Amino acid sequence: MNITIPNIHHKDSNNFFLIAGPCVVEGRDICFEIAEKLITMTDKYKIPLVFKGSYRKANRTKVDSFTGIGDEKALKILEEVGKSFSIPTITDIHESHEAAMAAAYVDVLQIPAFLCRQTELLVAAAQTGKVVSVKKGQFLSGQSMQFAVEKIKAAGNNNVILTDRGNSFGYSDLVVDYRNIVEMKAFDVPVVMDCTHSLQQPNQASGVTGGKPALIETIAKAAIAVGADGLFMETHPNPAKALSDGANMIALDNLEAVLARLVRIREAIL
Structure with missing residues (x-):
């Protein structure tokens, strides 16, 4: 992979890497609980891990939806997780500043899918010198992401x-086109499959996004089979809460x- 992520575990591993954690930083204790369990399981299977948490959720359906505990407070928790466990961390940004x-x-720094064409945001992220992870817009093909890379x-x-995090399919669903993984790998950058957001069912009448988590493993298996370098999975001790x-x-x-099952698939295709 043509990339350098500081402190990533198992640099000599031939495994896929995993970006995982809660959707949003809800507090220090739950982030540490999730990180500790993630490290235990990824160490066992020699899977490089990047801990994920949004310091703020800027894109919510309803005005009263939870957005975060405060930017600086959440970012400091992510920093503490990274330093305490010697793992890299990732969060999304929404505006150039x-x-x-x-x-x-x-x-x-992660660029959300709806913002993947925002030139100033991409350039500002690039100029920090950090790794920049761009989610493919639900409205774009894999081929069109060459311009974000450029x-x-x-x-x-x-x-x-x-x-990749799926493509819009009608008004309230997404579908995954695995050609996008192959197309984006042609740009000589690591390609990740977001196995959780690709199963969202957005724009529900209730104002709360739905989903099909029972299919997460299916999405992940197919992604590994077609050559994804990494997987993105949001996880929580109690998703219902x-x-x-x-x-x-x-x-x-x-x-x-x-x-464990994904590692076996990865071994089979190498």
Whole structure:
């Protein structure tokens, strides 16, 4: 993979890498609980781990939906997780001025799918020198993501990750086209499959996004089979009580068994 992520575990591993954690930073204790369990299982299977948590959720359906515990407070928790467990961390940014702020605390800056064409945001993220992970818009093909890569590299940063998270299918569903993984790998950057957000059912009449978490393993298996370099999975000890995107998360206690099966698939295709 043409990328350098500081402190990533098992650099000599031939495994896929895993980006995992809660959707949003809900508090210190739950982040540490999730991180500790993730490290235990990824160490067991020699899976490089990047801990994920949004310091703020800027894209919520309803005005009264939970957005975060405060930017600086959440970012400091992510920084503490990274330092305590010697693992890299990732969070998403939404506006150009947030890039430098978040970069002071985390190793990887994530560009949300709806913002993947925002030139100023991409350039600002690139100029921090951090790894920049861009989610493919639900409205774009894999081929069209070459321009996001070009914008980041033109700003002097070659550490780019592309992530597929499905394509809009009607008004309230998503579908995964695995050709996108192959197309994006042609840009010589690591490609990740977001196995949880790709199963969202957005724009529900209730104002709460739905999902199909029973299919997370299916999405992940297919992604590994077609050559994805990494997987993205949001997880929580109790998804039903998660403050954001609980409907499409994998329960933390169910994740290890899934990873064990995915590792076997990875071994089979190497």
